[in-house]
Amino acid sequence: MSFLLPCPNCGPRDVNEFAYQGEVTKRPTQSPTLRELSSYLYFRENVAGVQREWWYHRLGCQAWFQAERDTRTNEVLATELTEPVSAEGAPGPEATPALGENPTL
Amino acid sequence: MRLGPRPGERIDRSDEVTFTFRGKPVKAFGGDTIGSALFASGQRIFSRSFKYHRPRGLLCCSGHCPNCMMTVDGEPNVRVCVEPVREGARVKPQNVRWWLNWDLMAVTDKIGGPFTPVGFYYRTMIRPRRAWPLFERFLRSAAGLGRVDKHAGRKRRFDTENRHVDVLVIGGGRSGVEAARQAQIRGEDVVLVDEGPEPVERLGFPVLWPARAIGIYEGNLVPVEAGSTLVRFRAKHIVVATGALEQPLLFPGNDLVGVMLPGGARRMIELWSLRPGRRAVVLAGDDRALALAGELEAAGTEVVRVVDLRREQLREIEAWGRYGRLESVSLDGETIACDLLLASGARQPAYSLLAQAGARVEYDAKRGIFVPADLPDGIEAVGAVTGRVGRVAVTPATFNGASRTDKCFACICEDVTDKDMKRAIAEGFDSLELAKRYTTVTMGPCQGKLCHLPSIRLYARETETDEATIGTTTARPPWAPVSLGLLAGRPHEPAKRTSMHDRHKDLGARMMWTGAWRRPHSYGDPEAEAKVVHDSLGLIDVSTLGKLLVRGPDAAAFLERLYPNRFADLKVDRIRYGVLGTDGGRVMDDGTIARLDEELFYVTTTSTGANTVIEWFDWWNAVWGFGVETTNVTGALAAVNLAGPNSRELLGRLTDLDVSNEALKYLDAKRAQVAGVPCLVLRIGFVGELGYELHFPSPHAEYLWDTLLGEGADLGIRPFGLEAQRILRLEKQHILVGQDTDSESNPLEAGMPWLVKWEKDDFVGKWALEHVRERGPREQLVGFELAEGLGSVPAEGGQIVVDGKPGGRVTSARWSPQLGRPIGLAWVPSRLAHEGAEITIKMNGGFEQGRVRLKPFFDPDGGQLRS
Structure with a gap:
C-alpha cells in the first residue's frame, strides 16, 4: 500500500503516516446475544467496493477521521472529521457514530 | 589495453587512483569504474558462475548482468563494471574456492553436468531421508552469491x-x-x-x-x-x-569470457578508452551493433567477420575456448579464430x-x-x-548444432541451460510462470533483463506455440537488486529519557529498557532498596507514567463510559484506580484517575501504554461524539514517588500544605508548592507503604530530585529502581498490565471483579464481560507463596502443574526480603483459586509446592496505606 490519503486537516499524505482502525461498525446498544456480540467484535463486511472506515493520523495531526475508500482501487472518495453530537450533554448509549451508519450494512 | 587519449572519454588521465584487488594494487584513473580499471590491468575473468562455477567476464558493462559481481570493502555483490573507483578500495572476487582462474568448485561444470539438472536436489538427494541434512549442509554452503561479513557492523549510513x-x-x-x-x-x-x-x-x-x-x-x-x-x-x-x-543469443559456449553484448564493448571504448579485444566477430541484430564494427577498427581491434542477422540466416553458432576464455567461433561450420564475439539479437x-x-x-x-x-x-x-x-x-530460439560440445545458457545469473528448460517442459512445467519458479530462469540478479525474451522464445519453440501464447511473466519490483540497508534506512534505536536521567547515571544506576524508555533497574542492590522503602524512605523516578488531561463538560460522563468502574461520582481532589478494557472485555491498560475539578481529570497510564491510551480515548471521543478535550502531558510533566514511613515527614518539611492524615488522606490529590515547585501531590500506594506521587513540570526535575535527596538525608532516604518497585508491588499483589495480564485477560478473571459496576447502562467491554460472567471464570490470577527459606524463584512464564498436566502459569515471581520467601502471581484453574490452595510449580528441574494467597502479602488490609 502506498496510496495517498487526504487527511481533513493536513491534506494528502502517505498512507504510512496513518493508523487504520477498520470499518465503521455499529455497536450494540443493549445486551447482545453471544452471536450478535461475536459478529460485532470479530466479523466485518469486507466489501469489494466503497466502504466507510476509521483512520488516525498518527504521524501528523493525531486526529481521527472517517474515509470512504474503494477497497479494490484504494481510491479515497471522501474524508471527514466527525463532529461532537451535542455541545452540552453527553449522548445516550443509543448514539450511533456521528456520521450515521455504515453504508455497507 | 588502454588506448591513447580520445575525445569524449570519461577518464581523467591526470587523476591517478589506486585500489587493491586480492591485496595487490591496481592503478586506475578518475572516471574509471573498478571493472574498467581491472580490465585495463589485464583481468579478464571477473567472477565464477552461480552453479557451475564457470569463468565469466564483462558482458554488458551497464550494471545489469551478474558477471562482474565482486565484494568491495566487505560489501558483497557489487557490480564493479559500474562501481566508480575509489582510492584504497579493497576488491575481492566472490563465489570462488581458490582464485578466479582456478576454482575448485568448477568441478561441477566438468563432471556434474549429467547429475545436476534443474531441481536435482529435490529428486536425488532426498534418499536416504536421514542423509538430507548432510546434503543440505553442503548445498547451502555451495549455494548463494557473495558472503555477508557478519562482523563488519554498520559501515554505510543509509537515508x-x-x-x-x-x-x-x-x-x-x-x-x-x-x-x-x-x-x-x-x-x-x-x-x-x-x-x-x-x-x-x-x-x-x-x-x-x-x-x-x-x-x-x-x-x-x-x-x-x-x-x-x-x-x-x-x-x-x-x-x-x-x-x-540488448538480448543475448543462445548458442553453446555463449557464456565464455570474450562473448559480449555489443553495447558493453561500445561503452568500453567510448567511456574508458579500452580495447575490448584483438580479433572480433560481430553478430549484429540491429543497426547499432552493425555500426560498432567501425568503432572497433578505430580502437585497434581487428574485425574479422560481421554478420547482419537480419539478412544472413545462421543456423549454428558455437563458441570454443580454453580455460573459459573464447578462442574461436564456428558459424555454420566455418571456424574463425577470435578473442571477442559481440552477439545480440533483438x-x-x-x-x-x-x-x-x-x-x-x-x-x-x-x-x-x-x-x-x-x-x-x-x-x-x-x-x-x-x-x-x-x-x-528476429532470431531463432537457439543456434544449437547437433554436434554441440558445450552448455548453452538461457540464464547466466542462475546457470539455467536450454536443456534445463526443455527438461522442465518434459516434466510438465508447461507454463512459463511455473517453469520460472522451477528452473529459476529470470529470477537471478538481472531480474530477467537478459533472459526474459530468450526464455520465452525457447519456450514457444519447445511447446510448439508462439511467444504471444506463452506471454510474459509478471513484472514485480525491484527492477534491479537493492541492498537491504537501503530499504531499512538509517538504523534507529529511539530511546526516551526522563528529565532525571543524568542523576540516575551519576548515582551509578544500572539502566534498563521498558518499551522505549530508559529506566534505572537499580542503584546497586534492589533488595536493600526495597527494604529501605519499608523501613524509612525511598524515592523513585516515575516520569515514564503516561499522563493525560481530560477536560470538558462531558469529561466525567466520558470516563464513565470508557472504564468499567464509576467516575461520575468521583469527588474533586480524589483519586480512583481504573482498568481500561476493550469492547472484547480484555484488559488493555491501568492507572489512576484524579479529578482536579468538575470538568478536569488527570489520568495516568502505564509507562508503555501512554500513546495507545490517548489514541483510544480520542477514538471513542470521535465514535461517541463527546466534545472532550484530551492533552498528552507525558513529556511535559516529570514525576517521582516518595514512599516509606518517613515520607510524610519529608513532604511536610518542603511544603505549606497540611500533610496530616486527616487533611491529605489516602487517594487524595492536592495541588501544592513542594520546595517551591508547583506540584500535583497524589497520595497513592503502588509500593504498599505510605507514599506520595509528585507530578510537576519536568524542567524542575533535577532540582526537585536533588532537594528531596538532600532534605531527606537524615530520614534515611535512598533512591530505588524498577526492580525494587517490582518486589514491593508484588508484596501488595498489584498487577502489571502486560506482565500479569495478556491479550486474553479480563478484569473478572484477573482478580478485579469488584471493579466492574454492572449497574451502569453501558461501558466499553460491558457486553463481553456479561457473557464472561454468565459462563463463569475458567482461570484466575492469584497470588502464591513458596516455602520459607526457599532460595530460588520460579521463572516468569513457568508452569503450574495440575494433575500431571500443564494447568497454569507463573506471570511474576520475586524473592521478598520482607517476607523471607519467594512470592508471585500466577494464573490457575478456577477450582484452585481459593485461599490456601496447594499448587505445584515446575522449577529447578523438579516441582515445588506453593500456596495460593488471595490477599496482599504485605499489609493485607491496607492499614499502612491509610495511616
Missing part, C-alpha cells in the same frame, strides 16, 4: 528522502532528456533520474545520476536508489524512458516499470519483441521503451 515533483522522468537517453526539457519549458517541476553508466546531457533541469528507479508503486510512488539514499518520489506524472535492452524494450504500474504487455510478432500497451493514467512512455527500436533481427 530516506521524500520528494514531490510534477514530472519524474526515468531514463536519461535522448527521449528522456527531451521529455524533461519539454516539462521544464511548460514550467513544471521536473526531475530526471538515470542509472548510467553513460552521463546524461544536462540542460538545466535537475538530474539524479547515477540513480536507479526500483519500481513504480501505487500512487505514483517511485523509490529511487541514489547511492546511500533512497529517494521516494511522488510524481503527478511519470515519464518512463528506460530504453531497450533490442527488447525495458518495459518492466510500465508493467509494474499496470500496463499490458503484448507481443509484436513482426518485430519479435514485447511492447507495452494500455498505459495507466499519469504514466507516459517515450523512446525505445515504446517499441521504437528500429528494425531488429
Whole structure:
C-alpha cells in the first residue's frame, strides 16, 4: 500500500503516516446475544467496493477521521472529521457514530 | 589495453587512483569504474558462475548482468563494471574456492553436468531421508552469491528522502532528456533520474545520476536508489524512458569470457578508452551493433567477420575456448579464430516499470519483441521503451548444432541451460510462470533483463506455440537488486529519557529498557532498596507514567463510559484506580484517575501504554461524539514517588500544605508548592507503604530530585529502581498490565471483579464481560507463596502443574526480603483459586509446592496505606 490519503486537516499524505482502525461498525446498544456480540467484535463486511472506515493520523495531526475508500482501487472518495453530537450533554448509549451508519450494512 | 587519449572519454588521465584487488594494487584513473580499471590491468575473468562455477567476464558493462559481481570493502555483490573507483578500495572476487582462474568448485561444470539438472536436489538427494541434512549442509554452503561479513557492523549510513515533483522522468537517453526539457519549458517541476553508466546531457533541469528507479508503486510512488539514499518520489506524472535492452543469443559456449553484448564493448571504448579485444566477430541484430564494427577498427581491434542477422540466416553458432576464455567461433561450420564475439539479437524494450504500474504487455510478432500497451493514467512512455527500436533481427530460439560440445545458457545469473528448460517442459512445467519458479530462469540478479525474451522464445519453440501464447511473466519490483540497508534506512534505536536521567547515571544506576524508555533497574542492590522503602524512605523516578488531561463538560460522563468502574461520582481532589478494557472485555491498560475539578481529570497510564491510551480515548471521543478535550502531558510533566514511613515527614518539611492524615488522606490529590515547585501531590500506594506521587513540570526535575535527596538525608532516604518497585508491588499483589495480564485477560478473571459496576447502562467491554460472567471464570490470577527459606524463584512464564498436566502459569515471581520467601502471581484453574490452595510449580528441574494467597502479602488490609 502506498496510496495517498487526504487527511481533513493536513491534506494528502502517505498512507504510512496513518493508523487504520477498520470499518465503521455499529455497536450494540443493549445486551447482545453471544452471536450478535461475536459478529460485532470479530466479523466485518469486507466489501469489494466503497466502504466507510476509521483512520488516525498518527504521524501528523493525531486526529481521527472517517474515509470512504474503494477497497479494490484504494481510491479515497471522501474524508471527514466527525463532529461532537451535542455541545452540552453527553449522548445516550443509543448514539450511533456521528456520521450515521455504515453504508455497507 | 588502454588506448591513447580520445575525445569524449570519461577518464581523467591526470587523476591517478589506486585500489587493491586480492591485496595487490591496481592503478586506475578518475572516471574509471573498478571493472574498467581491472580490465585495463589485464583481468579478464571477473567472477565464477552461480552453479557451475564457470569463468565469466564483462558482458554488458551497464550494471545489469551478474558477471562482474565482486565484494568491495566487505560489501558483497557489487557490480564493479559500474562501481566508480575509489582510492584504497579493497576488491575481492566472490563465489570462488581458490582464485578466479582456478576454482575448485568448477568441478561441477566438468563432471556434474549429467547429475545436476534443474531441481536435482529435490529428486536425488532426498534418499536416504536421514542423509538430507548432510546434503543440505553442503548445498547451502555451495549455494548463494557473495558472503555477508557478519562482523563488519554498520559501515554505510543509509537515508530516506521524500520528494514531490510534477514530472519524474526515468531514463536519461535522448527521449528522456527531451521529455524533461519539454516539462521544464511548460514550467513544471521536473526531475530526471538515470542509472548510467553513460552521463546524461544536462540542460538545466535537475538530474539524479547515477540513480536507479526500483519500481513504480501505487500512487505514483517511485523509490529511487541514489547511492546511500533512497529517494521516494511522488510524481503527478511519470515519464518512463528506460530504453531497450540488448538480448543475448543462445548458442553453446555463449557464456565464455570474450562473448559480449555489443553495447558493453561500445561503452568500453567510448567511456574508458579500452580495447575490448584483438580479433572480433560481430553478430549484429540491429543497426547499432552493425555500426560498432567501425568503432572497433578505430580502437585497434581487428574485425574479422560481421554478420547482419537480419539478412544472413545462421543456423549454428558455437563458441570454443580454453580455460573459459573464447578462442574461436564456428558459424555454420566455418571456424574463425577470435578473442571477442559481440552477439545480440533483438533490442527488447525495458518495459518492466510500465508493467509494474499496470500496463499490458503484448507481443509484436513482426518485430519479435514485447511492447507495452494500455498505459495507466499519469504514466507516459517515450523512446525505445515504446517499441521504437528500429528494425531488429528476429532470431531463432537457439543456434544449437547437433554436434554441440558445450552448455548453452538461457540464464547466466542462475546457470539455467536450454536443456534445463526443455527438461522442465518434459516434466510438465508447461507454463512459463511455473517453469520460472522451477528452473529459476529470470529470477537471478538481472531480474530477467537478459533472459526474459530468450526464455520465452525457447519456450514457444519447445511447446510448439508462439511467444504471444506463452506471454510474459509478471513484472514485480525491484527492477534491479537493492541492498537491504537501503530499504531499512538509517538504523534507529529511539530511546526516551526522563528529565532525571543524568542523576540516575551519576548515582551509578544500572539502566534498563521498558518499551522505549530508559529506566534505572537499580542503584546497586534492589533488595536493600526495597527494604529501605519499608523501613524509612525511598524515592523513585516515575516520569515514564503516561499522563493525560481530560477536560470538558462531558469529561466525567466520558470516563464513565470508557472504564468499567464509576467516575461520575468521583469527588474533586480524589483519586480512583481504573482498568481500561476493550469492547472484547480484555484488559488493555491501568492507572489512576484524579479529578482536579468538575470538568478536569488527570489520568495516568502505564509507562508503555501512554500513546495507545490517548489514541483510544480520542477514538471513542470521535465514535461517541463527546466534545472532550484530551492533552498528552507525558513529556511535559516529570514525576517521582516518595514512599516509606518517613515520607510524610519529608513532604511536610518542603511544603505549606497540611500533610496530616486527616487533611491529605489516602487517594487524595492536592495541588501544592513542594520546595517551591508547583506540584500535583497524589497520595497513592503502588509500593504498599505510605507514599506520595509528585507530578510537576519536568524542567524542575533535577532540582526537585536533588532537594528531596538532600532534605531527606537524615530520614534515611535512598533512591530505588524498577526492580525494587517490582518486589514491593508484588508484596501488595498489584498487577502489571502486560506482565500479569495478556491479550486474553479480563478484569473478572484477573482478580478485579469488584471493579466492574454492572449497574451502569453501558461501558466499553460491558457486553463481553456479561457473557464472561454468565459462563463463569475458567482461570484466575492469584497470588502464591513458596516455602520459607526457599532460595530460588520460579521463572516468569513457568508452569503450574495440575494433575500431571500443564494447568497454569507463573506471570511474576520475586524473592521478598520482607517476607523471607519467594512470592508471585500466577494464573490457575478456577477450582484452585481459593485461599490456601496447594499448587505445584515446575522449577529447578523438579516441582515445588506453593500456596495460593488471595490477599496482599504485605499489609493485607491496607492499614499502612491509610495511616
